[in-house]
Amino acid sequence: MDAFFASVEQARRPELRGLPVIVGGERGGRGVVSACSYEARVFGIHSAMPIFQAERLCPQGAFLPVDMKAYLDVHHGVVELLGRYTDLVEVASVDEAYLDVTGSRRLFGPPRAIALRIQQQVYDAHGVTCSIGLGPTKLLAKLAAGLNKPAGVGELTDADVHGRLRDLPVGEVCGIGPVTQERLAALGLTTVGMLQDVPFPLLAAAFGRGAHGLRQLSLGRSFSPVRSERPLPKSVGREITFDDDVNDLELLRGALLSLTDSAVAELRGKGLAARTVALKVRFNTFHTVGRRRTLARPVSATRPIPEAAADLLDELGIGARWVRLVGVSVSNLTHNAFQLTLDEGWREVALGEAVDKVRAKYGFRSLKLAGGALTDRRLAHPSPGLAFQPPDA
DNA sequence: TCTGGGGTCCTGTGGCTC
DNA sequence: TCTGGAGCCACAGGACCC
Numbered sequence: 001m002d003a004f005f006a007s008v009e010q011a012r013r014p015e016l017r018g019l020p021v022i023v024g025g026e027r028g029g030r031g032v033v034s035a036c037s038y039e040a041r042v043f044g045i046h047s048a049m050p051i052f053q054a055e056r057l058c059p060q061g062a063f064l065p066v067d068m069k070a071y072l073d074v075h076h077g078v079v080e081l082l083g084r085y086t087d088l089v090e091v092a093s094v095d096e097a098y099l100d101v102t103g104s105r106r107l108f109g110p111p112r113a114i115a116l117r118i119q120q121q122v123y124d125a126h127g128v129t130c131s132i133g134l135g136p137t138k139l140l141a142k143l144a145a146g147l148n149k150p151a152g153v154g155e156l157t158d159a160d161v162h163g164r165l166r167d168l169p170v171g172e173v174c175g176i177g178p179v180t181q182e183r184l185a186a187l188g189l190t191t192v193g194m195l196q197d198v199p200f201p202l203l204a205a206a207f208g209r210g211a212h213g214l215r216q217l218s219l220g221r222s223f224s225p226v227r228s229e230r231p232l233p234k235s236v237g238r239e240i241t242f243d244d245d246v247n248d249l250e251l252l253r254g255a256l257l258s259l260t261d262s263a264v265a266e267l268r269g270k271g272l273a274a275r276t277v278a279l280k281v282r283f284n285t286f287h288t289v290g291r292r293r294t295l296a297r298p299v300s301a302t303r304p305i306p307e308a309a310a311d312l313l314d315e316l317g318i319g320a321r322w323v324r325l326v327g328v329s330v331s332n333l334t335h336n337a338f339q340l341t342l343d344e345g346w347r348e349v350a351l352g353e354a355v356d357k358v359r360a361k362y363g364f365r366s367l368k369l370a371g372g373a374l375t376d377r378r379l380a381h382p383s384p385g386l387a388f389q390p391p392d393a
Numbered sequence: 394t395c396t397g398g399g400g401t402c403c404t405g406t407g408g409c410t411c
Numbered sequence: 412t413c414t415g416g417a418g419c420c421a422c423a424g425g426a427c428c429c
Contacts, residue, residue, distance in 0.1 A: 034429090047429080092429085093428080093429050096429075174427090174428075175426095175427070175428085176427090179426060179427085180427090276421085276422095288424085290422090290423060291423085292421080292422060292423080293421095293422095294422085
């Protein structure tokens with residue numbers, strides 16, 4: 001999808017069409033740009049840019065908060081539409097998917113024709129545009145889509161790997177980020193062609209085991225097929241950046257409790273249990289530290305995970321330091337089998353079920369752990385994890 | 394005047410067991 | 412009985428993606 005969040009906003013609010021639209025954190029806050037319209041990009045605004053910078057570049061822009069529910073509605077509609085063309089649809093993110101149309105050609109025509117039909121149908125149904133890339137691998141298809149934004153259809157073939165692709169900056173390739181780009185530049189390698197040609201021992205000396213992967217990327221090779229089944233998530237987490245830095249341990253404990261509560265609710269909602277609990281703390285120096293603990297068995301009850309998170313915070317020891325972000329995530333996930341809940345004890349299981357029932361009926365924020373609720377009152381804004389919950393009854 | 398939140402994947406290190 | 416290596420796991424951190 002092109003400028004996805006911003007496009008959805010422009011589609012549902014015609015008065016915003018043709019204007020610079022910036023979707024992301026609150027104006028004057030510590031957030032960043034999640035997405036911006038092409039009209040906003042003219043001013044130099046881009047995703048991940050701090051909001052205060054975007055404001056400075058384009059004070060007349062329309063700054064909107066993230067309305068994830070609205071974007072997910074469009075997302076689900078588009079995924080349903082894609083499923084009409086092939087069973088092999090891999091949903092890569094809220095605004096990206098891969099389709100294997102190898103077996104669809106007799107029914108729907110060549111890939112380019114399929115792409116054009118999808119584009120038209122997405123626009124007719126949702127009023128937003130998408131860019132589609134065609135290629136023999138996911139990597140080349142993604143690259144082709146990126147080169148034809150917005151609203152384009154492009155193709156990269158194996159022949160292009162040693163042709164058109166060679167002049168591209170290495171940073172265009174998915175998987176080569178700013179750090180790798182910088183390291184490659186230090187070796188004098190700035191284009192895909194240079195990365196293809198550099199003697200392998202030289203690359204290996206600089207990147208070790210990563211050298212092989214880099215070479216494969218430069219050749220457009222990705223060996224993973226399009227997978228339609230959604231694997232078990234690897235982790236579930238919540239984190240919050242405070243409006244003002246915090247060094248009050250009680251406040252941090254409360255925030256952590258609130259975040260953990262939200263993460264555990266999602267965990268249970270998905271029928272999962274977790275064995276590993278991780279704490280993340282970012283200090284005002286932007287130095288970030290993590291601590292994690294693996295429990296004896298997977299749990300999904302309300303109590304043990306917040307307790308582990310609180311222990312980790314105590315062990316870390318904030319001292320006199322100021323904290324700007326605190327987060328928690330759980331990993332090592334398994335399906336929440338009956339046996340596991342038995343291990344946790346019937347009281348914990350009953351408590352969790354009761355909490356879930358009340359929240360299902362009256363909204364997530366109808367019921368809160370005391371420490372978390374007190375913290376939310378003391379913070380200017382409640383934890384963002386809660387913002388993604390269904391609206392309260 | 395500062396730099397989000399949701400994730401995945403990889404690597405180096407160190408402890409433990411065989 | 413001691414030692415070194417392999418394999419596994421947990422942990423911490425970092426790069427990267429949208």
